[in-house]
Amino acid sequence: MGRFKNNKKGRVNVKPIAMKKNNQANVDHVTGDKIPKSFVFSRTKLPASVKQLQMDLRKLMLPYTALSLKEKKRNTLRDFLNVSGPMGVTHFLMLKKTASALSLRVARTPQGPTLTFKIHQYSLASDIAQSQLRPRCPPDLFKNPPLIVLSGFGTQELHLKLATIMFQNIFPAIDINTVKLSTCQRLVLLNYNKDTKLIDFRHYSIRLQPVGVSRRLRKFVEKHEVPDLRNLQDVSDFVTKAGYGSESEGDEEGATVTLSSDIGRVNRGSTKSAVKLQEIGPRMTMQLVKVEEGLCSGGIIFDESENGDEKIAKKKQNEDSEEEEGEEGSEEEEGEEGSEEEMDEDLE
Amino acid sequence: MAKKKEKVVDSGLDTIKSMVHQHSEFFDTLVELIPARFYLPDETERKWFPGLSKAQKARAKRKTTENLKKARRDRLDPEKSALTTLDLLKQKIEKEKKKLSNVVAEDDDESEEEADHKKAKSDSVTYEELRQRLHRKIDELKGGRGGSERPRSHEKRKKIVPNKRKREKTVEEEEDKAKLDVEEAAKDLTYGYVKIDDDEEHGKGSKKRRLSKSRELERALKLEAAKKDPEKGEVIAKKHSWQAATSRAAGIKVHDDPKLLKQSIHKEKKRQEKNAEKWKERVEGQQKVRVEKQQKRSGNIAERIEQNKQRKIAKREKKLMRPGFEGRKEGVINDGK
Numbered sequence: 001m002g003r004f005k006n007n008k009k010g011r012v013n014v015k016p017i018a019m020k021k022n023n024q025a026n027v028d029h030v031t032g033d034k035i036p037k038s039f040v041f042s043r044t045k046l047p048a049s050v051k052q053l054q055m056d057l058r059k060l061m062l063p064y065t066a067l068s069l070k071e072k073k074r075n076t077l078r079d080f081l082n083v084s085g086p087m088g089v090t091h092f093l094m095l096k097k098t099a100s101a102l103s104l105r106v107a108r109t110p111q112g113p114t115l116t117f118k119i120h121q122y123s124l125a126s127d128i129a130q131s132q133l134r135p136r137c138p139p140d141l142f143k144n145p146p147l148i149v150l151s152g153f154g155t156q157e158l159h160l161k162l163a164t165i166m167f168q169n170i171f172p173a174i175d176i177n178t179v180k181l182s183t184c185q186r187l188v189l190l191n192y193n194k195d196t197k198l199i200d201f202r203h204y205s206i207r208l209q210p211v212g213v214s215r216r217l218r219k220f221v222e223k224h225e226v227p228d229l230r231n232l233q234d235v236s237d238f239v240t241k242a243g244y245g246s247e248s249e250g251d252e253e254g255a256t257v258t259l260s261s262d263i264g265r266v267n268r269g270s271t272k273s274a275v276k277l278q279e280i281g282p283r284m285t286m287q288l289v290k291v292e293e294g295l296c297s298g299g300i301i302f303d304e305s306e307n308g309d310e311k312i313a314k315k316k317q318n319e320d321s322e323e324e325e326g327e328e329g330s331e332e333e334e335g336e337e338g339s340e341e342e343m344d345e346d347l348e
Numbered sequence: 349m350a351k352k353k354e355k356v357v358d359s360g361l362d363t364i365k366s367m368v369h370q371h372s373e374f375f376d377t378l379v380e381l382i383p384a385r386f387y388l389p390d391e392t393e394r395k396w397f398p399g400l401s402k403a404q405k406a407r408a409k410r411k412t413t414e415n416l417k418k419a420r421r422d423r424l425d426p427e428k429s430a431l432t433t434l435d436l437l438k439q440k441i442e443k444e445k446k447k448l449s450n451v452v453a454e455d456d457d458e459s460e461e462e463a464d465h466k467k468a469k470s471d472s473v474t475y476e477e478l479r480q481r482l483h484r485k486i487d488e489l490k491g492g493r494g495g496s497e498r499p500r501s502h503e504k505r506k507k508i509v510p511n512k513r514k515r516e517k518t519v520e521e522e523e524d525k526a527k528l529d530v531e532e533a534a535k536d537l538t539y540g541y542v543k544i545d546d547d548e549e550h551g552k553g554s555k556k557r558r559l560s561k562s563r564e565l566e567r568a569l570k571l572e573a574a575k576k577d578p579e580k581g582e583v584i585a586k587k588h589s590w591q592a593a594t595s596r597a598a599g600i601k602v603h604d605d606p607k608l609l610k611q612s613i614h615k616e617k618k619r620q621e622k623n624a625e626k627w628k629e630r631v632e633g634q635q636k637v638r639v640e641k642q643q644k645r646s647g648n649i650a651e652r653i654e655q656n657k658q659r660k661i662a663k664r665e666k667k668l669m670r671p672g673f674e675g676r677k678e679g680v681i682n683d684g685k
């Protein structure tokens with residue numbers, strides 16, 4: 001008996017789902033909505049730092065993303081589309097590096113709109129951690145999805161409105177009645193600057209600290225470290241000694257909240273706690289450049305180089321609406337039509 | 349005495365020279381032993397072979413084999429002068445010298461001015477200025493956070509126990525300012541989706557009845573026709589595309605492409621036909637099976653009846669199986685009067 005080689009060239013090699021621990025539900029059993037999942041990948045070859053950025057973005061989107069998604073050169077967008085259906089993936093985040101610019105495309109899968117952002121500057125998560133004195137990464141930081149805050153987008157301009165809705169839908173909704181406060185540990189902030197039309201992208205980790213407690217007591221309760229009582233006459237000295245408040249305590253008067261329940265040892269319910277944000281994760285400055293109707297195809301309904309190109313965009317749109325039926329998604333097939341190549345995926 | 353010293357000095361110089369000469373000869377012989385391609389860095393840019401196409405790769409391969417053959421022939425040819433490693437090294441050094449001399453000739457004029465500038469800079473910047481600059485920078489960065497004008501950290505540290513009354517006042521002022529800032533900022537903030545029971549989310553709550561696909565197809569065709577309308581077509585098209593994009597981004601499915609709708613209608617029809625066929629086959633099969641069973645059953649029953657009858661006849665006839673007689677009395681041969 002000879003060895004038979006599996007000669008079926010052009011077959012997608014997707015691991016059957018039953019073999020792995022796929023313990024992710026498609027539907028949130030609390031809210032009843034579909035949980036949005038995403039793929040972060042790139043179609044072109046990326047330089048090393050951009051690959052790191054891609055990894056940082058994947059970590060950001062955890063837990064509802066494929067952390068170790070492997071893509072081969074032969075995989076076209078079609079392949080990803082075909083696999084996303086059964087797996088319930090709703091968003092694609094695609095990084096693309098060309099000679100002129102680095103761009104991030106956020107698209108909604110079945111035939112959704114594509115927003116193209118041009119990244120002017122970015123910093124990697126490792127750089128930010130190095131720049132900090134005490135970088136913070138608790139073990140279960142990436143077990144829950146982050147919250148999202150958008151600022152400065154307004155409700156007037158259509159493309160900004162579309163961007164807000166897009167970002168709001170990338171992360172699952174939270175149900176006030178059943179959410180546990182301890183699961184809200186991360187925050188993604190997008191700030192739109194009207195003058196420069198740039199969007200700042202930041203990623204923070206949330207930490208709660210009780211207000212009004214002296215530093216020594218707080219540290220003692222949090223860490224249970226035996227304090228140094230050498231120079232004190234009496235335990236009361238330890239408890240009542242006035243220390244400097246933390247330097248930034250005056251700053252954050254507006255950032256205190258009254259918790260509804262206890263979180264951890266230190267923050268008790270119905271007492272004031274300060275919300276402290278520490279930056280983790282990548283930092284980007286981007287600009288919304290293009291909005292397309294289809295998934296990297298279809299008519300362009302918004303273009304940043306607006307004033308000159310509005311007419312061109314409209315014309316193209318009219319032409320496209322005639323041809324759209326014939327060419328949805330066919331623009332991405334670079335000479336390999338419909339062939340599905342090898343692709344390995346691991347869903348976390 | 350002086351002459352002797354000179355001689356000694358001269359001979360000392362001579363010995364040093366000869367020693368240096370010997371050393372350099374030794375190193376030269378060593379260098380000559382090493383083939384040139386290992387000793388000198390290769391300055392030609394290598395082609396990246398995996399990235400070339402088939403034709404290009406074949407060409408490059410041919411070229412390398414030709415080069416190899418040529419090099420081998422040249423090496424073993426006694427008439428052609430072989431450049432030893434040493435010669436190549438000397439050539440390289442000469443090239444670099446030329447470069448340096450060119451560069452030096454250009455920079456000579458400028459370098460003097462630069463040196464002057466630098467000196468001037470370093471003199472003027474004193475320690476105090478640097479310190480002030482640092483504080484200014486820190487203030488800028490802290491001010492950028494959006495906090496109010498509070499006493500800065502380095503200024504705070506001058507007094508360890510500040511005047512308590514003053515401190516209270518400033519704290520109150522800070523609180524008010526912070527509240528104002530927060531209010532202003534909160535006007536323009538949007539958050540992620542939060543599910544509250546009474547509110548309904550953007551568009552998802554309104555679940556109208558799903559239109560049948562044929563109806564949707566009609567709607568889509570109407571829409572397309574409206575888009576082509578010369579007067580308002582563009583406006584309608586634009587409005588529709590924005591609406592569709594927004595609702596798709598929110599997760600609502602928008603069916604506006606007549607071609608896709610036709611395809612799905614077609615598929616559904618085919619599916620229904622197939623199912624109907626399967627059902628028919630199933631029913632037929634069942635019937636057949638039933639009919640067969642019934643036939644078999646009735647056949648079996650008939651057989652049994654027959655057999656029972658036969659048995660009875662046989663039993664009756666058995667009585668008449670006396671020796672000498674077989675069967676029924678059949679009457680006399682010559683019956684009939």
